[in-house]
Amino acid sequence: MKRRTFLTTATLASAGLSTLLISSCVDTKKNEKQEATDDSVEAFELEEETISNLREKLASGKYSSEQLVQMYLDRIEAIDKKGPKLNSIIELNPDGLSIAKALDSDMKAGRIRGILHGIPILIKDNIDTADKMQTTAGSLAMVGNIASKDAFIVKKLREAGAVIIGKTNLSEWANFRSTQSSSGWSSRGGQTKNPYILDHSPCGSSAGSGVAVSANLCAAAVGTETDGSIVCPASVNGVVGIKPTVGLVSRSGIIPISKTQDTAGPMARTVSDAAILLSALAAVDPEDAVTLESKGKAQKDYTTFLDVNALKGKRIGIEKKPQGNNKIINEVLDGAIKLLKKQGAVIIEIDYLDKINAFGQAEFEVLQYEFKDGLNNYLAKSNAKVKTLKEVIDYNNTNEDKAMPYFRQETLESSNAKQGLNDPKYLDALAKSFEGSKKVLNAVFKEHQLDAICGITMGPACSIDTIYGDRWGYSLTTPAAASGYPHITVPCGQAYDLPVGLSFFGTPYMEGELIGLGYAYEQASKKRLKPVLKTSFL
Template sequence: MRVRTLAVALTSVILLSACQKSVVRSDGYSIAMADLTGGVSVSDMQAHMAAGKYTSADLTQAALDQIKAKDGDLHSIISVNPDALTQAKASDAARKAGKALGPLMGIPVLIKDNIETADPIATTAGSLALKDNITHRDAPVVANLRNGGAIILAKTNLSEWANIRSSRAVSGWSATGGLTANAHDHARTACGSSSGSGAAVAARLAPLAVGTETDGSVTCPSSMEGLVGLKPTVGLVSRTYVVPISHSQDTPGPMGHSVADVAAMLGVMAGRDPADTATGEADAHKLDYTAKLAGFSLKGVRIGILRDQVGKDVKTTAVFEAALKSLAGAGAVLVDIKDSSVSDIGDDEMNIMMYELKADLNTYLASTPATVKTQTLADIIAFNTANAAQEMPYFGQELFERAQLTTGLNDPVYLKAVGAKARAAARLDDLLKANSVSVLVAPTYGPAWMSDTVNGDQYNGPSATQLPAVSGYPHLTVPMGTVQGLPVGLSFIGPKWSEARLLQVGYAYERARTAKK
């Protein structure tokens, strides 16, 4: 159905709900729904609520209606928060009383289901082993979102255990949530592991979502769903009460339809958490990312092109070259970089993840309620074996089994592998300095491949995720176009704590690309 704009809705016959002042047309189509499905920005939603055109309860109900109507085909949502409307009504009461609750006041936000919330719903990481993991704890990143005014709408599906159980996994599949479909083509991958977060926002079930990334799990689904997604510097956003893979690389990140929306979200999510030592410097680097966007120009900004990350897909390359023309047309100075490689980084990254997975997951599981019977990685492996028909219908758990064989974080194999983090960071720093550039660009990924439960993921084309993932540096992806109707993203990579600059450059590119349409 064609999206009907706010202007059309306002000219239609409307009814006013006495209890919520909801603006609803005579055919039952609400302005809140029109905003949600019509690509209205978060700042505009805020303005409309402030003007009394609709309430947070209206917007939240519209999102719940979208989930009910659309998610049967997407499988992007694992559980809906039964308290979402209550929270929205409390936000409306606060607004009516003149209380400002933050930049996301009244906005429904989706949370990936490996992040705990205090709501009466489980945090499953997609696994049936955690179906009773109702902790009644807010991860600090969720607490920050609430403090910023957000309404916690639902928990999203994901690649089970954030795609670390098997190298032959199917991205977007979990035993709890099924196979997440790409919102643009349901036969194709939503990519992992924040597949549900990406698909749900792309389908406009909600305006914003939180994903998590160890290597590609925010940026890949964002790229393949036509979204903006940011993997922050590791340590800018807390990981406490997030089901872990690797303390060296894990981080939550914001996902939305525009750079401005993601900037607003990051400003709320970021901050120091005493329980997560990696965030010790977060408050010193946290900024008003939204304010930094205004007035920024690409004129004279030097941007390095990672030519060896472009890949061989001619259609994606053509879209990428068009993106480079948009950057140059907006005044950026483009510098070709032919080699960004780092030796042995892939093998070392896998060793880091295997050793840290066992240590970090065991620590997390030990903190779960007594209702959770799987308290160690060994317990999870045994559970999967005992419940293989439900848990392993398509792929196994050889990475879990490999991780279980590791012997601790003092093992020389692990200590050697950890050196990859410093090598990756040094390589990125050197690329930036040697070429006198402030940002690096490359295609994020190619277009979405077909979902295949027999052969697993069919990764093809370019991927810009590994260097920023291993180094812990920030990585922003912004839509750059489509390949036969399938979205592809443009990656912006910068030094540690450079989120503000990446968002500025991404915002300027977004405007330059939109102006060409």
């Protein structure tokens, strides 16, 4: 979840979202003296490789899966653990190489498990794996929690032949701990860094997944989102992220925040790779009832929507009110709009954001209630030493120096103070936020006959500040998140040498159509730039 999305909504709405970038993200100019952190970092053989290319090279025998895993492990050692020390990986799978070796044997025998056979993948550290890796949501209170069974999506990844080589760091408790948090920081994993400029934020909560993909530490990764936690780190780390419709991808075995808004989703360097990974993840899970709604709506192969002409004739809505007065960001958006038109899209000015932002406090209220209920249920069945949210809070208080060296846990505490899900206050907030957001979006889609709504995903990354917390400006994460609707972000340029993403979101189970739009834009724009590991602006 993106920090302070809900707590600042009233402020943003009253200001008309006039502030696009805040604090250090506003007035820092490009410095001609910017330098890479470590000139000794060697070129990487698998740099910018796609899943499709790797599959071909595995099939031809150029690489074995064991070789791929070893090369990514060496890359992780070189720039994640040493060198620039991106700190995106919280734990490596000690069985990664042996799993890859077994998959190589299967391939030689003609036993291809699925579309990810032998492909090295990373997953976020709030997703259960029944192996030697822990599942902790980055919290010291959860250290030692080794799941008894795989999360449903991990089962699907293994069935598809993926090699899960490790888990990624995240904003602790998926950034539902404090209003003053630093994205990508956890008490277990420390601070993850943006690979473009190392003293800048990787966003979150899927910080490690976004950074690892961008820095070529894996073929692709899985993140999770409640509000912004996939699309924000995808945007600011220059990669593609898909936040699916709630119900397309199972949540069972994932440490929860919200049964209404939570989902897992793919993060990759290309739309094609994200589509491949989504194809492996999407499935009905009997243990997650909401996935039953996807029956007959999910696609077996989302790569069939990869069409360079997908924008032609499509009606794309863009908020007509200016989302700030930052010249560089406006130029990036203007350039994106011009390209959309050039590719045949019809741009429609719409007015909807103020209405969605008005539900911000209700959304936060919903999440607090559902976090307490969901986390208590998860912990009660887990192998963690803490069995309730209250015990997590108590652990943090007892171990304050290590667990809370920079910011507190007021969001954990306010959530724990909530009543059950039959509380009229919860039901009222749910009606306002979830149903209200859907009503607004459904109305604007119908009125303007839109195929998608589009806009800048996030402003560029702000500076890392573990003491005072993040300082983000404009974002376009909440409309799709609060309604449970699908959302894809694609690289669309840079501001201050930091990536900026372009969002497309639509109505339920439109993932295929959004993938088509994102792919057409990606292929026409080619805005993905490799990170250069600069130390800072200064």
